[in-house]
Structures are given as C-alpha cells and as structure tokens.
Amino acid sequence: MKRNLAQVVLSTVALLIVLSAFLPDTDGGFSGIVKSADxxxxxxxxxxxxFAFVLGASSLIGSHVRKIKDRETDWQYSVVTVLSFAIVLIVGLAKLGGASGLEGDVSDPASVLGRIFSSVLSPLHATLFSLLAFYMASAAFRSFRIRSLETTVLLxxxxxxxxxRLPFASKLFSFLPDALQWLRPDKLSLWMLLVPNTAGQRAVLITVSLGVIAVALKYILGMSRDMFGGQK
Amino acid sequence: MICVITSSSHFETWLAAFLTLAVFSFLYRDNPFYKFAEHLFVGVSAAYWMVLGFWSTLWPNAVVPLFPDAALVVGATPPAQRDLIILVPVILGLMMLLKMVPRYASWGNYTTAFIIGTTAGYSLVRYLRSDFIYQLGSIIKSVIPESANIGLPEVFNSIFILLATISALYYFLRIRTNKRSANFISRCGLLVLMTAFGVSFGSAVMGRVTLLVDRLYFLFSDWMGIL
Incomplete structure (x- = not known):
C-alpha cells in the first residue's frame, strides 16, 4: 500500500512537470495549476x-563516531573528520568573522568560513584532482598499448x-609548406575538437538522451520500484 | 632557501602549502600526512556544503516564508505574509530524516518518490528537448549551408560531421545485419567514437595538468616566493 502511494506521488510529480513543458502559459484553469505546481x-x-545533506552528514559522522568508540584501525583520523566537521559547522552557522555578522554573506572571503575555504578546502580540492594527472598517465600507459586499430586511434x-595544447605547439612543424600547415598540432587538435569530436559527442548525446528518456518513462510508469525498498 | 621560505609567514598560506604537500605525498605511498589531509577534506567539505545549503537555500526559501521575521536576521525585508505551502517540502525533508530510524524508515519513501519524480520529469523534458531534438536539428542544419559564400573546407567538415554522426549512431544503436557494407559503416562509427573519446581523454589530462601546474605555482610562488 505504502509503495503504491509512493509510486502515485512519483508519477504525479513527474507527469505535472512533463505536462507543464507542453501546456501554454496561461494564468487560470488546468494549465495554470500545472504551471504553478511546476x-x-x-x-x-x-x-x-x-535535508539530504543533513542525512548524509549524520550518516558520515555516525560511522566515524562508531569507529572512534570501537577503536578501529586508524580511528585517530576519524577524530580529525568529526572535529573539522563540528568546527566548520559552528563557524559557518554563526557566520563568525564576517564584517556584518549574521547579516553578511555566508561565503564572504573575510569570514572564517571564507578563509577556511581558501586555505583548506580549495587547496585540498585542487591538489586531489591534480593527483589524477599522474594516475591518468599511468592508466593511459597500460590501456593505450597499440593492440588494435581502435586503441591506436584513441592514442x-x-x-x-x-x-x-602545449604553449610551443604552434612552433612544431612550422617548417611545413603553407599547403600542409593544417598538419601543425595546434591546428590539427582544434580541427579534431571541432569536427570528429562534435560528431562523436553528438552521437553519444542522442543515444544517452534516448536511454534517459526510457529510464524516466520506466520510473514514471511504475515499471521499476527498487528505490522504495522491500517493504510491501 | 630557509630564509626565502620563512619570509612567507602568512599562516593560511603555510596551511594551504602543508595540505598541498600532504596530498602530494601520496605519490610516494599511503602515509599519515595523506590520511590526515583526506579525512580533513571529508569533514570540512561536508560541513561547508551543509552551511552553504542552510544559509543560501533553507533560510531564504523555507525559514523566511514560514516565519517572515526571520528575514531580519540576515538583513532582508520580510515578506508580507506566511507561505504555508513551503511546509510540504519541509515535511518531506523531515520524513527523509526518518530514514535514520529503522522503524519509520519507510516514511522516507515519499520523499524518495518526490525526488525521483522531479528528476525523471525534468530529465525527460530536458533530454528530449535539448539533447535529442536539438542534436537531431543540428545534424539537419549541418547539411544546409548558412551562407552561399562557404569554402571547400567548411563543406568537407559539414559532410564529415554528418557521415561520422550517422555512422556512430549506427554503431551505437547496434543495427544488426549480415551485410558487409553495414559492418563497414559500424566500424567507421566505432573509429569516430574512439576519436571523440581520445579527444575527451586528452582534454581531461590537460585539465588535470593545469591544476597540477597551478598547485606547483602556488608552492613556488605564493609559499616559497622564488618565482
């Protein structure tokens, strides 16, 4: 019963959104109700x-607190997570350090939260992502070995x-005659980005959109109810 | 060298430099510095996005419509009247929090239904309009020249894009046939896709390298002051 009611909520909300996209813009009547709901x-x-953030954070902190309680391996690092979470939460909710107090902007660079962002979050985020440059290179070395025509094209x-994209790309092959200047890496990379890449990405977008539409319809029509769990 | 390093005494710069080096230390192997930085990142980012969500979404869109005087706390003008319809998402949000209590966890299904319903509805409309129809329109447009004064390279590129898109679609949609010509088109489509994936990979690598250069520049310039 509960699952059926949840399915009714899901289908109604989705159908209102889909209908709203195709109904004319009018203030009253059925169209008006659908548009205002949308x-x-x-x-x-x-x-x-x-609220989902709160749920996620509770789960995160709950698991780390459990780890500290049970003195599991590397529990000391869980203390770092719990403490940093609590400090940033208090500092951010109280808008500490900003020029205008609670009336100020929450992301004010002068506030404590803004300074935590620029000195902790931003460097960590950028460095963690920059680490991928090394791992992508090693992954490429392993997977791009010339074994077939497809992997060769990819490589x-x-x-x-x-x-x-290198700064000196325009200087490479500059000795080529004018008729063959298009073979210069900077020009060739631009052409590849604009022509074969456009075709490939366009095909991907069209097929992905077909897939998304099919999955959305599956949920709207109630053909998949896995997300409501096992309760009847 | 030490003199140069100590000249940069700003605590925040030192903190950022320490965290940057702590993350880079993972390139050697997993170690306590990296673990510290990793756990700090998880805690700080979870709280940061929660705080941002509270002040920029929950306060103006849920608290202020229900309690107009709350607008004064952030120096905004209070709305003329309460908007009780906002109770609906607040109740749905609270029902979602019941997922933490096993006995009442099924109440959160209504919130899940709302989230999946809105995502399915908006995805269906957006992908139908901006991806499926728009991209099909772009294919058709590519064969109709926008002006009469186009050169041979533009004509070649347009025809190439058209044929390459059709062959890639042909491969993707797995049109099965025993004809040799069909298999040839499908293989061409696969090569087009491999080229596009290669371009994406190359761009991703360059994006990460840019971030790496930015971090190294920070270390050598802002922290050490030698650049």
Missing amino acids: SYFPIWFSIIAV VSASIIIIG
Whole structure:
C-alpha cells in the first residue's frame, strides 16, 4: 500500500512537470495549476536537498563516531573528520568573522568560513584532482598499448590534443609548406575538437538522451520500484 | 632557501602549502600526512556544503516564508505574509530524516518518490528537448549551408560531421545485419567514437595538468616566493 502511494506521488510529480513543458502559459484553469505546481518543484527540490545533506552528514559522522568508540584501525583520523566537521559547522552557522555578522554573506572571503575555504578546502580540492594527472598517465600507459586499430586511434587523437595544447605547439612543424600547415598540432587538435569530436559527442548525446528518456518513462510508469525498498 | 621560505609567514598560506604537500605525498605511498589531509577534506567539505545549503537555500526559501521575521536576521525585508505551502517540502525533508530510524524508515519513501519524480520529469523534458531534438536539428542544419559564400573546407567538415554522426549512431544503436557494407559503416562509427573519446581523454589530462601546474605555482610562488 505504502509503495503504491509512493509510486502515485512519483508519477504525479513527474507527469505535472512533463505536462507543464507542453501546456501554454496561461494564468487560470488546468494549465495554470500545472504551471504553478511546476514553478514550486525546483524550490522544494532544493529544500529537500538540504535535508539530504543533513542525512548524509549524520550518516558520515555516525560511522566515524562508531569507529572512534570501537577503536578501529586508524580511528585517530576519524577524530580529525568529526572535529573539522563540528568546527566548520559552528563557524559557518554563526557566520563568525564576517564584517556584518549574521547579516553578511555566508561565503564572504573575510569570514572564517571564507578563509577556511581558501586555505583548506580549495587547496585540498585542487591538489586531489591534480593527483589524477599522474594516475591518468599511468592508466593511459597500460590501456593505450597499440593492440588494435581502435586503441591506436584513441592514442593518436589523445596525443594530438595534448601536444596541440602545449604553449610551443604552434612552433612544431612550422617548417611545413603553407599547403600542409593544417598538419601543425595546434591546428590539427582544434580541427579534431571541432569536427570528429562534435560528431562523436553528438552521437553519444542522442543515444544517452534516448536511454534517459526510457529510464524516466520506466520510473514514471511504475515499471521499476527498487528505490522504495522491500517493504510491501 | 630557509630564509626565502620563512619570509612567507602568512599562516593560511603555510596551511594551504602543508595540505598541498600532504596530498602530494601520496605519490610516494599511503602515509599519515595523506590520511590526515583526506579525512580533513571529508569533514570540512561536508560541513561547508551543509552551511552553504542552510544559509543560501533553507533560510531564504523555507525559514523566511514560514516565519517572515526571520528575514531580519540576515538583513532582508520580510515578506508580507506566511507561505504555508513551503511546509510540504519541509515535511518531506523531515520524513527523509526518518530514514535514520529503522522503524519509520519507510516514511522516507515519499520523499524518495518526490525526488525521483522531479528528476525523471525534468530529465525527460530536458533530454528530449535539448539533447535529442536539438542534436537531431543540428545534424539537419549541418547539411544546409548558412551562407552561399562557404569554402571547400567548411563543406568537407559539414559532410564529415554528418557521415561520422550517422555512422556512430549506427554503431551505437547496434543495427544488426549480415551485410558487409553495414559492418563497414559500424566500424567507421566505432573509429569516430574512439576519436571523440581520445579527444575527451586528452582534454581531461590537460585539465588535470593545469591544476597540477597551478598547485606547483602556488608552492613556488605564493609559499616559497622564488618565482
């Protein structure tokens, strides 16, 4: 019963959104009701997203507190997570350090939260992502070995793009005659980005959109209810 | 060298430099410095996004419509009247929090239903409009020249994009046939896709390298002051 009711909520909300996209813009009548419901949904969604953050954070902190209690391996690092979470939460909710107190902007660079962002979060985020440069290189070395025509094409196109973005790319092959200047890595990489890449990405987008539409319809029509768990 | 390093005494710069080096230390192997930085990142980012969500979404969109005087706390003008319809997402949000209590966890299904319903609805409309129809339109547009004064390279590129897209779609949609010509088109499609994936990979590598250069520049310039 509960699962059926949840399915009714899901289908109604989705159908209202789909209908709203195709109905004319009028104030009254059925169209007006659908349009006003549709205008509320994005705000409701963002409000629920904040509650989802609370749920996620509770789960995160719960698991780390359990780890500290049970003195599991590396429990000391869980203390770092719990303490940093608590400190940033208090500092951020109280808007400490900002020029205008609670009236100020939460992301004010002068506030304590803004300074935590610039000195802790931003460097950690950028460095963690920059680490991927090393791992991508090692992954490429293992997977790009020339074994077939497809992997060769992948290797060649990736290499042209990488070489073409180098600062001295325009100087490479500059000895070529005018008629063959298009073979210069900078020009070739631009052409690959604009022509074969456009075709490939366009095909991917069309097929992905077909897949997303099919999955969305599956949920709206109630053909998949895994997300409601096992309760009847 | 030490003199140069100590000249940069700003605590935040030193903290950022320490964390940057702590993360880079993982390139050697997993170690306590990396673990510290990793756990700090998890705790700080979870709280940071929660705080941002509270002040920029929950306060103006849920607290202020329900309690207009709350607008004064952040120096905004209070709305003329309460908007009780906002109780709906607040109740749905609270029902979602019941997922933490095993006995009442099923109440959170209604919130899950709302989230999946809105995502399915918006995805269906967006992908139908901006990806499926728009991309099909772009294919058709590519064969109709926008002006009469186009050169041979533009004509070649347009025809190439058209044929390459069709062959890639042909491969993706797995049109099965025993004809040799069909297999040839499918193979061409696979090569087009491999080229596109190669371009994406190359761009991703360059993006990460840019971030790496930025971090190294920070270390050598902002922290050490030798650049």
